[in-house]
Amino acid sequence: MAFALTPEREQQVDDILTRYPERRAALLPVLWLCQRQNGWISPEVVEYVAERLELSTAIVKGVVTFYTMFFDEPVGENVVWVCRTLSCDLRGGKAIQDHLEKKLGCTAGHTSPDGKFTLLKAECLAACGQAPMVQINDYYYENLNVAQLDRIIDAHAAQGGEDAAAEFSTCATFGAPHGSRGGSVTSAPPPPSREAVRLASQPPPANDEKGEGS
Numbered sequence: 001m002a003f004a005l006t007p008e009r010e011q012q013v014d015d016i017l018t019r020y021p022e023r024r025a026a027l028l029p030v031l032w033l034c035q036r037q038n039g040w041i042s043p044e045v046v047e048y049v050a051e052r053l054e055l056s057t058a059i060v061k062g063v064v065t066f067y068t069m070f071f072d073e074p075v076g077e078n079v080v081w082v083c084r085t086l087s088c089d090l091r092g093g094k095a096i097q098d099h100l101e102k103k104l105g106c107t108a109g110h111t112s113p114d115g116k117f118t119l120l121k122a123e124c125l126a127a128c129g130q131a132p133m134v135q136i137n138d139y140y141y142e143n144l145n146v147a148q149l150d151r152i153i154d155a156h157a158a159q160g161g162e163d164a165a166a167e168f169s170t171c172a173t174f175g176a177p178h179g180s181r182g183g184s185v186t187s188a189p190p191p192p193s194r195e196a197v198r199l200a201s202q203p204p205p206a207n208d209e210k211g212e213g214s
């Protein structure tokens with residue numbers, strides 16, 4: 001069946017198109033809107049985007065397969081990116097991944113049997129100072145240990161992503177939906193989560209020898 005955006009999202013595409021001198025330049029934000037609605041970039045979505053932006057399906061497909069944030073096959077209700085680059089690995093990233101694989105019942109690159117979570121490995125997500133961390137959907141969860149991770153995953157499974165993020169997330173990505181904690185370029189700054197407030201109220205670590213002047 002042919003893919004169609006909701007009227008509200010169609011209007012958003014029209015707005016996006018006014019920002020660029022040529023339609024092709026709107027490819028990433030339009031794909032992002034479609035993935036928001038459909039969950040993944042299906043062949044029908046590729047055809048819709050190609051037609052809307054007057055591009056070939058090969059161009060659209062090439063972009064979708066280049067960027068890891070676009071999914072070219074169905075994913076679970078929540079996508080968990082576990083960072084496996086150096087800072088996170090030195091602070092237990094492998095243990096975080098192992099624990100997630102056991103808890104979710106699937107290895108990295110796959111979806112849990114209940115369809116609620118897809119587990120993916122990520123390269124550095126630019127939160128090295130708060131390692132180890134994971135990104136779930138649009139939100140970061142940092143300074144993790146296994147017990148915290150269990151609470152976060154359980155909250156996502158029971159409450160849904162936005163409520164879990166409001167309780168536990170320390171940071172939102174640019175892609176967080178309008179009106180959420182993460183906001184967007186057009187929304188007001190979000191209130192901090194309880195976890196962010198807790199971390200901010202902790203005293204700073206004592207200086208180590210390198211940090212102290214002589």
Ligand code: FES
Binds near residue numbers: 087123127133
């Ligand atoms: S290494 Fe994990 S956020 Fe940078």
